[in-house]
Every structure is written in C-alpha cells, then in structure tokens.
Amino acid sequence: MTAHDVRLFGDQVAATRIEGRFGALGARALLRLAIGDLFPGRIALVSSFGADSAALLHLVASVDPATPVVFVDTGRHFPETLAYRDLLVERLGLKDVRVHGPKPAATAAEDGDDFLWSRDPDRCCAIRKVAPLADALEGFDAWITGRKRHQAATRAALPLFEAEGPRTKVNPLAGWSARDVVDYAREHSLPAHPLVAKGFPSIGCMPCTSPVVHGEDPRAGRWRGRGKTECGIHLGALDAGGGI
Numbered sequence: 716m717t718a719h720d721v722r723l724f725g726d727q728v729a730a731t732r733i734e735g736r737f738g739a740l741g742a743r744a745l746l747r748l749a750i751g752d753l754f755p756g757r758i759a760l761v762s763s764f765g766a767d768s769a770a771l772l773h774l775v776a777s778v779d780p781a782t783p784v785v786f787v788d789t790g791r792h793f794p795e796t797l798a799y800r801d802l803l804v805e806r807l808g809l810k811d812v813r814v815h816g817p818k819p820a821a822t823a824a825e826d827g828d829d830f831l832w833s834r835d836p837d838r839c840c841a842i843r844k845v846a847p848l849a850d851a852l853e854g855f856d857a858w859i860t861g862r863k864r865h866q867a868a869t870r871a872a873l874p875l876f877e878a879e880g881p882r883t884k885v886n887p888l889a890g891w892s893a894r895d896v897v898d899y900a901r902e903h904s905l906p907a908h909p910l911v912a913k914g915f916p917s918i919g920c921m922p923c924t925s926p927v928v929h930g931e932d933p934r935a936g937r938w939r940g941r942g943k944t945e946c947g948i949h950l951g952a953l954d955a956g957g958g959i
Contacts, residue, residue, distance in 0.1 A: 733876045733883070742887040745875065746778045749857065749885045757856040758885070759783040759813075761848065764800040765918040767896045769905040771861045771888055776807040784809055785851045785858075788816045789843040791832065791920035795909045802906060815851040817843045832922045836938055840946040843920075857883040863891050893933070919946065 737748060750758055760775050762768050762784055775782050786800060804812050821842045825831055831839040852858055863886075864873045873889045888896070900907070910918055914926030916933040925936040934944065 734874050737875075742891070743774055743778065745885070745887045746774055746859070749859065749887075750775070750779050750782055754855075754857040754883070757854070758858065759785050759852065759855050760859040761785045761787075761852075762861065763787075763919070764796055764803060764908075766908050766911050766916055767893075767900075768861060769803055769907075770891075770896050770899045770903075771859070772803055772807055772809065773899075773903055773905055774887070775859065776809055780808045781810045783811045783813055783855075785813050785815065785848065787844050787847050787851065788814050789847075789920050790816060790822070791843065791922060793910060793918065793921045793924075796918060799906075799908050806906065813851060815847045817847050821846070832920065836923060836941060836943055844946050852882065855882065857885055859885045859887065861888055862886050863888050863893075863896075 733753070737745060740748065760771070760782055762772055764772075764786060772784070775784070784804075788797075800812075803809070825838065825842055831842075862873055873886055875886055875889050877884045877886070899905075908915075908918060914928070915924065915936065916927060917937055918924055919937055923938050925939050927933065927936045937944070
C-alpha cells in the first residue's frame, strides 16, 4: 500500500484498512512503515516531552532522526519540561524539532491576566495548545502520537491508526503497558523526566498539573477536580482557527 492508495480510500476507510493490514507490526516496524512508506515527508511526531515521551522519541529517532517533531510551547510548561526537551533533543540526535506557540493576539485578547486556565481551562487549552498544533500540522497528511490504551478509560479502544479530518493519526504505542514503557527506557538508558520522581506520572501545563498519590489514576493530577480529562487535541479534527 502506498500513500496514494491511502488517499484514494478516504479517511476512516483508509485508517481501518491500514489497521487491518499492518496492525500486527511492532512499534518500530510500524513507525518505519508510516514514516518511510505510507507518508514519506508528510508525517510528524507530536510530543509533549512529558513523563513517558522518551521511548517514542527514541523509536522515531532510530527510524529517522530527521522526522519532524512538533512541540507546542503553551507558555505554561514546567521549567523541568523545557530542560528535559532540550536534553532529549541532544541525546537522541533529533534533527527537526519545531516549536510552536499560541498567537500573541489570542492570548492578549483572552488571557491578558494569565488566569484563563482557572476561569475556563477548555478555552485556555484551545488557544494555547489546540490552535497552535493545528497551525503546526498544516501540510502534513499524518501525525504520530504517544497515546496508550492503559492511560484512561477514554483511550481503552485506541486503534493503531485513526482518521482525523484530512489526516491519519498513528498510535504506535497504543498496546504498550506502563511497564513496557519503563522497560524500554531502562533497556536504552533513557533519562527520566525529573518530575516523575516527584509524583507526576502525567505532566501537562504547570497550573493544571498536580502530583498524584499511590493508587490514583496516573492522569488524576491533570485538571484535578474539574471533570476534564483531555486538552482537546484528540477530541476532533484540529482547527487552526479554534474559534479564535
């Protein structure tokens, strides 16, 4: 199957067809297929450089270190996350890391006091993360995510390939457990995010991320007490306007 074949079949049909044909591949083989054969020059890895990002970044670097890596700098990240990003970029030899942030006009108009995260976290995510990512992915036919089925009930049926508007999302680690990620990182001597040791198994923006205690869901510290579980980038087709 070629990228031309994928486009001919349309979004959901294409994603389902690819899943049926290549779903048995391991993560590295699947990435090699997606990066080199299905979407050559038109696929990017989107990474938060969070708690378990190193494994997927290492896998992508082992396939092609020139694969574009998109990092959305919301302006609200922990300093440790930014330092960890820089460490991994150098350690893994990533050659095309693209940093995108929110439009100053949008943040000035809607978050002039820097407290939109408290008043309306959904809108804060929309202007600081969703819209910048949509802009960053213009021109790409597919993108790679690090989501896994074990992370949340909303991700329990996560496929390896899924349709999203005009693009295909590739989830090569969908079937990996938390132990798989830890074992891979140990096998390849990958550095851990410094906040993991401080009780942060899932790391987002600083104002909306808190540590979790033993026995809690790993994502319990994200938007704690708000009934919010996702930032919005995986809740529908990305829109560069984002209502702005």
